[in-house]
Amino acid sequence: MTLLIMLVALLVLLALRVPVSFALLIPSVAYVIMDPTARIGTAVQQTVSGVDSFAILAVPMFILLGNMANVSGVTDKLYDAAVAGIGHLRGSLGYVNVATSFGFSWMSGAAIADAAAMGRVQVPAMVERGYKREFALGVTGASSLIAPMIPPSIPAVIYAVTAGVSVGALFMAGIVPALILVAALCTTVWLLMRKHEELRLPKSTWRTRGRTAVAALPAAGSALVILGGILSGVFTPTEASGIGVVYILVLALVYKALSWRKLYRTLLTTVETSGSVLLIVAAAALFGWVLAREQAPQVAANLILEITNQPIVFLILVNVLLLLVGCVLEPTAAILILVPVLQPVAETFGIDPVHLGIMVIFNLLIGLITPPVGLVLFVLSSVTKAPVPIVIKGILPFFAPMVATLLLITFVPALTLGLPSLLGFL
Amino acid sequence: NVGTPVDRDEAAAGDADAKTLRLSHVYDAGHPVEECGITTLKEELDGSGLQIESFPAAQLGNEAESLEQVASGALDMAIAGPSFLGVWEENAAVLDAAYLFDDVDNFVDTVEGDTMTEVFDNLYESSDIKVLSSWYYGTRQVTANKEIKTAEDFEGLKIRTPNAPLYLENIKAMGGTATPMALDEVYLALQQGVIDAQENPIPTISTAKFNEVQDYINLTGHMIQGVQITTGRAVYEGLTDDERSALDDAMAAAADATRTCVEDQEQSILEEWKAGDGIEVNEDVDREGFASAAEEAMLQQPWGELYQEIKDGQ
Amino acid sequence: MTEESRLGGSNENNIAAGYTIPQEPDEPDFPEQRSRLYRFAINVERAATCALLVGTLGLIILQVVSRYVFSTPFSWTEELARFALIWFTFVSAGFVMARRIHIAVDLLASKLGRTGGIVLDTFALVVVAAVAGLMAFAGARFAAGADRLLAPATSLPMSVVYSAAVVGFGLIFLHALLHIYLNIRHPEVVPNAMDNLEREAV
Numbered sequence: 001m002t003l004l005i006m007l008v009a010l011l012v013l014l015a016l017r018v019p020v021s022f023a024l025l026i027p028s029v030a031y032v033i034m035d036p037t038a039r040i041g042t043a044v045q046q047t048v049s050g051v052d053s054f055a056i057l058a059v060p061m062f063i064l065l066g067n068m069a070n071v072s073g074v075t076d077k078l079y080d081a082a083v084a085g086i087g088h089l090r091g092s093l094g095y096v097n098v099a100t101s102f103g104f105s106w107m108s109g110a111a112i113a114d115a116a117a118m119g120r121v122q123v124p125a126m127v128e129r130g131y132k133r134e135f136a137l138g139v140t141g142a143s144s145l146i147a148p149m150i151p152p153s154i155p156a157v158i159y160a161v162t163a164g165v166s167v168g169a170l171f172m173a174g175i176v177p178a179l180i181l182v183a184a185l186c187t188t189v190w191l192l193m194r195k196h197e198e199l200r201l202p203k204s205t206w207r208t209r210g211r212t213a214v215a216a217l218p219a220a221g222s223a224l225v226i227l228g229g230i231l232s233g234v235f236t237p238t239e240a241s242g243i244g245v246v247y248i249l250v251l252a253l254v255y256k257a258l259s260w261r262k263l264y265r266t267l268l269t270t271v272e273t274s275g276s277v278l279l280i281v282a283a284a285a286l287f288g289w290v291l292a293r294e295q296a297p298q299v300a301a302n303l304i305l306e307i308t309n310q311p312i313v314f315l316i317l318v319n320v321l322l323l324l325v326g327c328v329l330e331p332t333a334a335i336l337i338l339v340p341v342l343q344p345v346a347e348t349f350g351i352d353p354v355h356l357g358i359m360v361i362f363n364l365l366i367g368l369i370t371p372p373v374g375l376v377l378f379v380l381s382s383v384t385k386a387p388v389p390i391v392i393k394g395i396l397p398f399f400a401p402m403v404a405t406l407l408l409i410t411f412v413p414a415l416t417l418g419l420p421s422l423l424g425f426l
Numbered sequence: 427n428v429g430t431p432v433d434r435d436e437a438a439a440g441d442a443d444a445k446t447l448r449l450s451h452v453y454d455a456g457h458p459v460e461e462c463g464i465t466t467l468k469e470e471l472d473g474s475g476l477q478i479e480s481f482p483a484a485q486l487g488n489e490a491e492s493l494e495q496v497a498s499g500a501l502d503m504a505i506a507g508p509s510f511l512g513v514w515e516e517n518a519a520v521l522d523a524a525y526l527f528d529d530v531d532n533f534v535d536t537v538e539g540d541t542m543t544e545v546f547d548n549l550y551e552s553s554d555i556k557v558l559s560s561w562y563y564g565t566r567q568v569t570a571n572k573e574i575k576t577a578e579d580f581e582g583l584k585i586r587t588p589n590a591p592l593y594l595e596n597i598k599a600m601g602g603t604a605t606p607m608a609l610d611e612v613y614l615a616l617q618q619g620v621i622d623a624q625e626n627p628i629p630t631i632s633t634a635k636f637n638e639v640q641d642y643i644n645l646t647g648h649m650i651q652g653v654q655i656t657t658g659r660a661v662y663e664g665l666t667d668d669e670r671s672a673l674d675d676a677m678a679a680a681a682d683a684t685r686t687c688v689e690d691q692e693q694s695i696l697e698e699w700k701a702g703d704g705i706e707v708n709e710d711v712d713r714e715g716f717a718s719a720a721e722e723a724m725l726q727q728p729w730g731e732l733y734q735e736i737k738d739g740q
Numbered sequence: 741m742t743e744e745s746r747l748g749g750s751n752e753n754n755i756a757a758g759y760t761i762p763q764e765p766d767e768p769d770f771p772e773q774r775s776r777l778y779r780f781a782i783n784v785e786r787a788a789t790c791a792l793l794v795g796t797l798g799l800i801i802l803q804v805v806s807r808y809v810f811s812t813p814f815s816w817t818e819e820l821a822r823f824a825l826i827w828f829t830f831v832s833a834g835f836v837m838a839r840r841i842h843i844a845v846d847l848l849a850s851k852l853g854r855t856g857g858i859v860l861d862t863f864a865l866v867v868v869a870a871v872a873g874l875m876a877f878a879g880a881r882f883a884a885g886a887d888r889l890l891a892p893a894t895s896l897p898m899s900v901v902y903s904a905a906v907v908g909f910g911l912i913f914l915h916a917l918l919h920i921y922l923n924i925r926h927p928e929v930v931p932n933a934m935d936n937l938e939r940e941a942v
């Protein structure tokens with residue numbers, strides 16, 4: 001009963017546009033006040049405890065890394081290299097769009113940052129070259145979901161901390177699914193573009209290709225620092241996030257892309273996003289404490305076991321639930337609320353928490369491009385001035401590759417668990 | 427294939443009339459603390475009018491947080507190690523000092539003896555945290571890629587410890603260079619040679635598979651460790667005499683059960699390693715040498731005199 | 741990111757009020773444009789959050805350096821970095837409240853129209869102010885009680901750590917009160933529910 005009231009209160013407060021952090025805090029604080037065996041001091045303690053974590057430190061650092069990479073101009077260099085490399089293909093800017101996002105994904109841990117950056121530059125560029133606006137918006141939105149699947153990834157850090165699994169393992173587990181997503185998106189681009197003979201650029205010379213590739217090479221350094229550092233055991237993921245920031249800072253200085261003012265603004269932009277997210281992390285810790293105290297995982301397990309004892313059915317149920325939640329709630333908040341309850345249940349079904357993690361993350365990412373509250377849709381609309389319905393229309397054809405990827409991730413655990421176990425993380 | 431079907435057996439329903447005590451700890455549900463200790467506790471309390479509701483895996487907070495909750499009355503019971511109790515009553519940390527005990531019997535005698543009872547009473551007076559029982563948790567041993575017999579063998583070796591000051595001191599006293607690191611990063615760090623060695627109780631070494639990436643387990647036995655089961659003043663004073671004696675008896679049974687489980691595990695894993703061709707077991711360790719070096723260092727600690735007193739009393 | 745590309749509060753109402761909409765996080769919003777004292781206070785928040793962010797970064801780097809350069813790595817960098825993150829979280833949350841960009845779900849709000857949106861926003865602010873005030877008050881008592889507990893590696897009193905929540909919730913409380921006042925006195929400068937989306941989200 002208490003659990004039901006907590007849940008309803010959360011939903012009502014969210015609907016009334018109370019910030020997510022406070023929609024989590026309010027019912028929790030009310031619980032602590034009403035339960036005579038609880039203390040309000042514990043509410044403060046658990047809220048602080050939510051961000052008392054060295055692993056969570058990676059969240060603001062990865063946000064800073066992405067923002068800094070954006071300012072440093074490496075995305076332009078990635079774009080130039082992609083155009084020179086594959087510009088002669090039919091519908092090339094579609095592939096270029098995916099490729100740039102893939103390159104940028106090694107520096108950015110969030111989909112919104114990618115959608116905003118790419119939406120600003122590539123959508124107008126594509127429209128100018130004769131591509132349909134819907135297609136340009138669709139491919140930009142869909143490919144922005146690559147960023148949080150490839151390390152660094154903010155949802156992966158949040159999931160790892162919430163579920164108590166290794167951040168490194170989760171980073172590695174996302175790589176193969178991300179590559180599948182890239183392949184699925186390219187296939188969709190091919191299907192949509194195969195008749196458009198006119199949409200291709202002149203073939204670049206090998207000289208241009210070489211020059212642009214060399215210019216884009218420093219961007220790969222970020223991947224080297226983060227992946228290499230974690231894989232060699234030289235840094236922890238959090239330390240890698242700090243080293244990555246320093247690397248991009250040096251790169252931006254070399255490119256002469258940074259003034260003091262720009263640096264200050266980049267820091268403040270990072271403060272704006274991190275402040276909001278970290279307060280949700282803090283508030284969710286208290287909410288999770290109340291759920292644990294009220295035995296929510298056991299209640300959920302009993303509920304689910306009433307319905308099924310088959311892991312496949314359970315996974316389908318989880319997918320449906322997450323797709324629905326993802327439609328209204330932002331991924332980090334959804335992870336923080338759902339994972340403490342779902343993960344113990346999944347464990348009784350013998351599902352590896354790392355496998356569940358990638359499945360949950362990808363599922364919630366799909367929510368970013370799904371109405372009514374798909375944030376990528378709104379951000380694309382606002383940076384390109386295209387009405388939201390046009391963005392939705394553009395993104396529709398890309399749901400097929402998304403769902404196909406999701407089903408593969410769900411039912412073939414080897415795709416997620418293979419790489420991390422090969423590398424000694426599991 | 428994905429996962430495994432679940433057997434639907436009804437979970438044992440609690441006794442609706444019994445007084446329920448919430449117990450928080452940081453160990454997984456499969457750990458001897460839960461599987462042997464708390465299970466026994468629950469069984470022994472059956473019908474006594476008290477029942478335990480266990481919250482494993484730090485669901486209600488880590489050790490430091492759970493102790494704060496117990497002290498303030500927000501939580502009924504918590505399990506925490508001596509270093510965490512030391513935050514409230516300095517002298518309680520002595521139990522985590524290197525080479526305090528010769529063996530597990532020694533540990534049991536000490537935690538039940540007068541000296542520690544006085545320390546625990548002081549803790550209760552100053553902080554409202556009542557130690558109900560001490561459970562044997564395991565003996566820490568050093569794994570490395572070389573045999574460690576004396577302090578010289580430690581020279582230049584980077585050895586991982588948990589990030590707690592006393593653990594670092596213990597290793598320093600033994601001649602090693604301690605590097606604090608989170609447990610889930612240790613496997614890779616050992617594999618990649620970022621660190622050379624680590625120390626843990628044998629069951630932990632086995633669960634974390636450190637035996638795959640280390641050549642030797644050296645039976646240093648430098649810390650014979652226990653965890654304390656604590657409750658707050660309000661809860662303790664709220665118990666009737668019958669409930670208190672039922673709780674005391676159940677705690678004693680649970681402490682025995684935990685010790686048996688942990689010792690069985692330690693022994694069987696060690697046997698397995700001795701028989702297999704993976705990690706080698708080095709029993710030739712100069713424990714006296716390490717112990718006297720440790721003693722010198724531990725006397726510098728704020729509870730140095732107490733350390734001496736416990737050692738002299740053995 | 742270029743100057744004009746930044747998402748602005750696309751709301752004709754505020755132009756009529758003679759108020760320039762901030763396009764960058766360092767530009768003053770409506771109350772900052774009206775009061776120099778308030779602007780100074782917000783600039784202190786800006787500087788404090790940036791300093792905490794850079795300080796945290798410094799501690800991470802120091803930790804790596806100390807492990808590879810010195811024979812004995814520092815044991816306090818991790819703990820201090822965690823505490824810096826706690827302070828960063830709560831002070832930033834205060835600043836984010838000043839900028840009115842805490843993440844919220846815009847499902848219902850976007851359908852309500854301007855007046856309905858402002859009424860709903862005011863309601864949300866009242867609720868936020870009440871709980872933030874309570875948490876700040878409870879936090880102060882809790883922090884005072886934790887004074888005798890010292891953090892293991894740095895020996896900092898835990899009250900220093902818990903004070904972060906007092907400051908953060910205190911700031912949120914004050915900013916919420918100010919926004920309630922502005923919603924009533926200057927409804928024309930209230931941003932629309934769908935403005936600032938890009939800055940809210942991760």
Ligand code: NA
Nearest residue numbers: 105108147152
């Ligand atoms: Na990424």
Ligand code: NA
Nearest residue numbers: 097101140143
């Ligand atoms: Na893209």
